[in-house]
Every structure is written in structure tokens, then in C-alpha cells.
Amino acid sequence: MASILNVFVSRTIMLVTACFIMITAFFMKKTIEAVRALAHSSFSDAKYSHDWEHTQRVHKLCMHIGTIEGADLEVLEIASYLHDIGRSYQDRSKGAVCHAAKGAEIAGEILKDYPIEQDKRDNIIHCILSHRFRNTHHPETLEAKVLFDSDKLDAIGAVGIARAYLFAGELGARLHNPDVDPYKVKSYSKNDTGYREYRVKLSKVKDSMLTDEGRRMAIRRHAFMESFFERFIKEHEGLI
Ligand SMILES: [Fe+2]
Numbered sequence: 001m002a003s004i005l006n007v008f009v010s011r012t013i014m015l016v017t018a019c020f021i022m023i024t025a026f027f028m029k030k031t032i033e034a035v036r037a038l039a040h041s042s043f044s045d046a047k048y049s050h051d052w053e054h055t056q057r058v059h060k061l062c063m064h065i066g067t068i069e070g071a072d073l074e075v076l077e078i079a080s081y082l083h084d085i086g087r088s089y090q091d092r093s094k095g096a097v098c099h100a101a102k103g104a105e106i107a108g109e110i111l112k113d114y115p116i117e118q119d120k121r122d123n124i125i126h127c128i129l130s131h132r133f134r135n136t137h138h139p140e141t142l143e144a145k146v147l148f149d150s151d152k153l154d155a156i157g158a159v160g161i162a163r164a165y166l167f168a169g170e171l172g173a174r175l176h177n178p179d180v181d182p183y184k185v186k187s188y189s190k191n192d193t194g195y196r197e198y199r200v201k202l203s204k205v206k207d208s209m210l211t212d213e214g215r216r217m218a219i220r221r222h223a224f225m226e227s228f229f230e231r232f233i234k235e236h237e238g239l240i
């Protein structure tokens, strides 16, 4: 009789646990969908270099790297959708406001409305706060490292080159100016060109990767970018 009771109790516990996991997964799926829709709506007047398509590419990279690295994909889904939600504040202030800090603040308010465990919520906010290249907050968790690498990967390689020139065009910058030192050019000026972005920032990105898969992908993207700009300079000089 006791053994029948033990089997019944253990099976009931298993059933309740399974139901709890399924319900939790259902609510998390709904939360991710709602956060995605909310994040998407906040990009309606975004500049093309940092638009919703960038966020979607970062999301795909997060899922790829996060799966290989064994990260929490639920945290990464939400963090990637919200990571640039503060971008318009930085653009409007011409760089005075840090979009990572502003985004973490906005995300903290948004996430209060959703049933997310406190440790996941804290991790999401940390991911957003620490995703920026020029930042004093360093990614501490695996998920923050995956988001950091994914965001940086979208700035290099073929997509990175295209985005650099898109951004320069948005600023009204010229195509190229061989007569200025890229390191002495002011950000957001007419000499803030795609080449200047490459020399000052993008050429260093591969050395800042924090995960093995991110590093592997960055090396390949960097090699393409390096050969592109070598050729660009030669063509600009009329040599080839
Ligand atoms: Fe960002």
C-alpha cells in the first residue's frame, strides 16, 4: 500500500512540475512576443544604420552564438530586442546621452509589466547596459558577452561596411578625405567617413570578442573588411 502511495505521490509531483514548466514556458513565450512588438514600435523613426533590421540581425546572431555557447536564450531574446531601445535619445543628443544606459533604464520600466524571474530581469538589464563598445560597464554574464559579441559582429564584415557608409551618409559626411588624420577627426562631422570609422573603431572590434564563437566569426568578417578597405584606398588613389 505504501509503495502504491509513494508512486502516486511521485507521479503527481512530476505531473505538477511538468505543468508548471509548460505554463512558465507559455508565459515566457508570450512575454517575448509582447516585448518584441513593443521594441519594434519604438523604431518607427530610427535612422537606417541603427534600425529595427539591425536589432533583428543582432537577435539572429544571439540565437546562433547563444546556442553554441550554452547561454539562456530567453534572456538573450528579450535583451537583443531591447538592446538599442535608447538609441534615439543618443542620436537626438548628438552622442551626449549613452544609449546603453538610457536603454537599460527604459527596459527596467518595461519589464516591470511582465512575469519574469528577478535574476533573469537583472541579467537582461545588465546585458543592455554593458553592450556598448565604448563603455565603462563590462559584460559579466555569459548572456551579456553573447549580446556584446553579436552587436559588434553586425558592425564589421560586409554588413559592417554597408552600415558604416549608411551612417556617414546620415551625418552628411563625404565619401573619403585622404588629407585628414582619421584619429583627429571629430565624431558626427563631415569627415566622419566610413573609412574613418573603420580605422578608429571597426578594425579593433575583432580583438574585443568575448566568446569563442563570436571570436571565430569576427576573424572571418575582419579579413573581408580589411581586404575591402585596402582595395578602396588603392581605387581612390587611381592605382587599380
Ligand atoms: Fe547599441
Ligand SMILES: [Fe+2]
Pocket (backbone or CB within 6 Å): 054, 058, 083, 084, 151
Ligand atoms: Fe545594436
